[in-house]
Amino acid sequence: MQELHGEKTGNAKKERTPMPEQPAEERRKNFNEVTLGYTKEDALAEASRCLTCKDPKCVEGCPVNVDIPGFIKMVCEENFEGAIERIKATNALPAICGRVCPQETQCEARCVLGKKGQPVAIGRLERFCADYEHEKGVKSPEAMPPTGKKVAVVGSGPAGLTAAADLAKLGHKVTIFESLHKAGGVLSYGIPEFRLPKEIVQQEVEYIEKLGVEVKPNYIIGRIKTLDELCDDFDAVFLGTGAGLPNFMGIEGENFNGVYSANEFLTRVNLMKAYDPEYDTMVRLGKNVVVVGGGNVAMDAARSALRLGAEEVSIVYRRGEDEMPARREEVEHAKEEGITFRLLTNPVRILGDEKFNVTGVECIKMELGEPDKSGRRSPVPVEGSEFLVPADVVVIAIGTSPNPIIFKGSEGLEQNRRGTVVADEETGATSKCGVFAGGDIVTGAATVISAMGAGKKAAKAIDEYLKEK
Amino acid sequence: MAYRILEKEEIAPSVHRMVIDAPDVAKAAKAGQFIILRIDERGERVPLTIADFESEKGTVTVIYQEMGKTTKQLAKLSAGDSLEDFVGPLGTPADVRKLGTVILVGGGVGVAPIYPQAKAYTNAGNKVISIIGARNKDLLILEDELEKASSELYIATDDGSKGHHGFVTDIMKRILDSGEKVARVVIIGPPIMMKVGAGVAFPYDVEILVSLNAIMVDGTGMCGGCRVTVDGETKFTCVDGPEFDARKVDFVQLMNRLAMYRGEEAKAVENYEDKCKCGLH
Numbered sequence: 001m002q003e004l005h006g007e008k009t010g011n012a013k014k015e016r017t018p019m020p021e022q023p024a025e026e027r028r029k030n031f032n033e034v035t036l037g038y039t040k041e042d043a044l045a046e047a048s049r050c051l052t053c054k055d056p057k058c059v060e061g062c063p064v065n066v067d068i069p070g071f072i073k074m075v076c077e078e079n080f081e082g083a084i085e086r087i088k089a090t091n092a093l094p095a096i097c098g099r100v101c102p103q104e105t106q107c108e109a110r111c112v113l114g115k116k117g118q119p120v121a122i123g124r125l126e127r128f129c130a131d132y133e134h135e136k137g138v139k140s141p142e143a144m145p146p147t148g149k150k151v152a153v154v155g156s157g158p159a160g161l162t163a164a165a166d167l168a169k170l171g172h173k174v175t176i177f178e179s180l181h182k183a184g185g186v187l188s189y190g191i192p193e194f195r196l197p198k199e200i201v202q203q204e205v206e207y208i209e210k211l212g213v214e215v216k217p218n219y220i221i222g223r224i225k226t227l228d229e230l231c232d233d234f235d236a237v238f239l240g241t242g243a244g245l246p247n248f249m250g251i252e253g254e255n256f257n258g259v260y261s262a263n264e265f266l267t268r269v270n271l272m273k274a275y276d277p278e279y280d281t282m283v284r285l286g287k288n289v290v291v292v293g294g295g296n297v298a299m300d301a302a303r304s305a306l307r308l309g310a311e312e313v314s315i316v317y318r319r320g321e322d323e324m325p326a327r328r329e330e331v332e333h334a335k336e337e338g339i340t341f342r343l344l345t346n347p348v349r350i351l352g353d354e355k356f357n358v359t360g361v362e363c364i365k366m367e368l369g370e371p372d373k374s375g376r377r378s379p380v381p382v383e384g385s386e387f388l389v390p391a392d393v394v395v396i397a398i399g400t401s402p403n404p405i406i407f408k409g410s411e412g413l414e415q416n417r418r419g420t421v422v423a424d425e426e427t428g429a430t431s432k433c434g435v436f437a438g439g440d441i442v443t444g445a446a447t448v449i450s451a452m453g454a455g456k457k458a459a460k461a462i463d464e465y466l467k468e469k
Numbered sequence: 470m471a472y473r474i475l476e477k478e479e480i481a482p483s484v485h486r487m488v489i490d491a492p493d494v495a496k497a498a499k500a501g502q503f504i505i506l507r508i509d510e511r512g513e514r515v516p517l518t519i520a521d522f523e524s525e526k527g528t529v530t531v532i533y534q535e536m537g538k539t540t541k542q543l544a545k546l547s548a549g550d551s552l553e554d555f556v557g558p559l560g561t562p563a564d565v566r567k568l569g570t571v572i573l574v575g576g577g578v579g580v581a582p583i584y585p586q587a588k589a590y591t592n593a594g595n596k597v598i599s600i601i602g603a604r605n606k607d608l609l610i611l612e613d614e615l616e617k618a619s620s621e622l623y624i625a626t627d628d629g630s631k632g633h634h635g636f637v638t639d640i641m642k643r644i645l646d647s648g649e650k651v652a653r654v655v656i657i658g659p660p661i662m663m664k665v666g667a668g669v670a671f672p673y674d675v676e677i678l679v680s681l682n683a684i685m686v687d688g689t690g691m692c693g694g695c696r697v698t699v700d701g702e703t704k705f706t707c708v709d710g711p712e713f714d715a716r717k718v719d720f721v722q723l724m725n726r727l728a729m730y731r732g733e734e735a736k737a738v739e740n741y742e743d744k745c746k747c748g749l750h
């Protein structure tokens with residue numbers, strides 16, 4: 001490999017600028033953010049790698065089409081305010097996306113530099129700009145004159161927050177209804193502090209409130225009011241209630257004490273700060289923790305358990321490492337921190353003692369069989385390969401489905417078999433007049449940026465719907 | 470957003486009644502539902518049954534017993550103070566219909582959830598027989614209210630200081646044995662009392678419902694912490710219940726799951742009481 005490091009010619013320094021981060025040995029004992037963010041020098045060095053392509057492939061890879069070469073050029077010019085403005089034109093939550101987007105399968109996957117070497121670290125640059133803005137103080141957003149129209153947004157996750165922000169900017173009066181005591185959806189209750197500091201989520205919520213959006217926590221649609229009643233009270237409704245219903249495996253022993261859904265475990269740890277002795281929240285501190293699953297949720301649960309003081313944390317996943325849906329960076333970080341990966345392994349039974357406490361997980365080895373219809377080789381159990389993994393805490397992170405409470409007492413909202421809402425891909429329009437939907441409630445568990453993208457499209461469609469109404 | 474406490478009174482030793490200003494909850498509440506409250510930012514989310522509600526005034530009444538840290542802390546609040554969070558109504562409302570004769574059995578603070586049900590069953594045209602019990606007469610609650618809301622009211626105390634000397638379930642059995650046609654019994658109280666009560670009613674041709682008090686976090690079906698086994702299937706108490714067919718409930722599992730944090734809870738109370746003693750809290 002040619003050593004181009006430090007060479008200015010052609011803007012093509014091969015190696016990307018590394019992200020400063022807490023050493024693994026230290027960070028596995030605290031809940032502080034793992035990655036520390038680029039310094040100005042780092043950002044300038046990394047930005048200078050970008051070729052500002054005329055036909056930028058990276059932009060196509062971004063679900064909200066951030067003008068990547070545009071903002072990176074401004075970073076090179078040290079015009080950070082201009083850069084953040086450019087990003088925010090299409091992405092309302094850059095501080096969050098820069099941290100949690102699966103860049104390696106989206107924007108960075110398409111970067112031309114990635115063909116021969118490493119792609120530009122687009123996410124890190126995006127985060128740098130957003131953090132820069134927060135440090136300087138966010139400019140007060142401007143909204144258009146009031147239209148007199150009222151829109152209800154149900155759910156305050158990335159889909160709801162984005163839709164609310166865009167609608168408020170267009171002059172509509174927006175109220176967000178959120179069932180939990182804090183806004184943010186998965187950003188607040190799911191993704192841990194060490195990956196996405198809650199202060200950042202709070203700042204985004206405050207930004208949206210500054211736009212005149214009213215956030216009503218502790219307000220469950222389907223319980224306090226039905227969706228039908230909301231339709232009567234508002235000119236339009238956006239549903240961004242996510243996919244918050246935890247799936248269990250249905251195996252023996254799943255109800256033993258110490259067996260958690262990832263949702264419960266992470267909610268106790270993140271939203272209710274069980275790691276902070278000042279909080280009353282209870283959570284079982286495991287010595288041997290087993291987490292079942294291979295996505296971001298599993299990584300987050302495993303790394304949280306480690307930080308709570310577990311001695312041995314292992315991830316049990318039925319496919320191989322390449323099939324793991326988690327962000328690459330999270331898998332690497334988890335490995336560095338000492339999480340054990342038991343791949344091609346599936347739990348068959350959970351064991352417990354006479355006091356009903358979990359004592360272990362019986363697992364079976366898997367091998368990849370013939371490719372199925374989707375072309376993926378599906379794992380099949382290897383007969384007689386059962387073995388026992390001792391555990392006093394088990395976290396199940398095998399996926400979630402939409403929570404059906406929202407449908408209680410209302411009619412006419414078409415759903416799929418999997419419980420997701422049927423909505424137009426471009427507009428978010430549902431089968432119910434005036435009701436739009438986007439994010440995980442439509443797609444099933446997906447990504448922050450795709451939920452935001454859906455919120456954005458729906459806001460545009462709702463605005464048009466309100467003009468015609 | 471804060472929820473103001475309008476009234477607060479100790480109605481029996483360590484049992485408190487609190488009226489809270491929560492118009493949205495009050496408007497939507499139905500018998501059999503519950504709320505989850507949080508005292509402050511650092512508090513736990515604690516579920517309590519809606520013991521009464523007035524939709525017009527926008528108030529919700531809860532009755533709670535001092536058990537651990539949160540309920541002890543709650544006991545120290547008074548009218549004029551506020552709660553950080555108060556969310557509800559949660560759970561599937563009780564299936565109140567005209568059935569004929571309904572027996573409502575309440576033990577301890579389980580008497581509190583019986584009261585809105587007595588009103589609802591009476592309003593639906595049923596003959597309501599309420600049976601309430603406590604360890605002794607000082608611990609009895611809502612006697613006058615239930616007297617009014619039911620056709621008949623029976624009392625049992627463990628020590629015989631008032632009413633029947635023995636258990637509520639003795640009275641229930643007597644009525645079931647009397648040959649009176651009873652369509653349904655609803656038993657609410659500590660899990661062991663519900664288990665025993667369900668066992669007593671089991672041989673009779675009567676529907677038996679219990680209201681379960683699993684440990685909860687969100688109360689909306691999002692965490693699965695409240696799971697119970699009913700008829701061999703895993704159910705979420707907060708959305709599928711809290712009322713279930715007693716014949717199908719795995720009470721042993723419920724009781725075991727309720728013991729999940731026993732060690733931690735004891736420690737929390739100890740720390741809290743130590744702190745209180747310093748006079749600063």
Ligand SMILES: Cc1cc2nc3c(=O)[nH]c(=O)nc-3n(C[C@H](O)[C@H](O)[C@H](O)COP(=O)(O)OP(=O)(O)OC[C@H]3O[C@@H](n4cnc5c(N)ncnc54)[C@H](O)[C@@H]3O)c2cc1C
Nearest residue numbers: 155157158159179185186190221242439440446447448451
């Ligand atoms: C632990 C974890 C880690 C993740 N990591 C990543 C990551 O690194 N990168 C990434 O891109 N994605 C990640 N994801 C996925 C991503 O967070 C979700 O796809 C995204 O949050 C979906 O957004 P949403 O707005 O559709 O729903 P949500 O974020 O789920 O928000 C829905 C909100 O609606 C509320 N609600 C539900 N029902 C009602 C009702 N009836 N009334 C009122 N309110 C209601 C809920 O309380 C919730 O606050 C992760 C998910 C989890 C769980």
Ligand SMILES: Cc1cc2nc3c(=O)[nH]c(=O)nc-3n(C[C@H](O)[C@H](O)[C@H](O)COP(=O)(O)OP(=O)(O)OC[C@H]3O[C@@H](n4cnc5c(N)ncnc54)[C@H](O)[C@@H]3O)c2cc1C
Nearest residue numbers: 516517518533534536537538539540682683684685727734
């Ligand atoms: C649907 C429902 C309705 C309830 N209604 C009432 C009521 O009307 N009046 C009343 O006094 N109590 C009621 N409870 C029980 C009440 O929630 C607990 O007593 C309370 O959470 C104890 O909190 P603590 O911190 O004071 O005690 P802790 O020290 O936390 O616990 C004391 C005991 O309460 C149980 N407990 C702990 N946390 C919870 C939890 N989140 N949910 C349920 N039980 C828990 C534990 O098993 C323990 O034995 C209800 C519970 C449920 C689930």
Ligand code: SF4
Nearest residue numbers: 062097101106107123
């Ligand atoms: S929003 Fe996400 S996908 Fe789009 S450019 Fe930013 S990091 Fe990449």
Ligand code: SF4
Nearest residue numbers: 050051053058111112
């Ligand atoms: S593809 Fe890569 S080099 Fe080209 S503009 Fe995008 S980030 Fe820059």
Ligand code: FES
Nearest residue numbers: 688690692693707
């Ligand atoms: S309390 Fe969380 S699912 Fe029931």
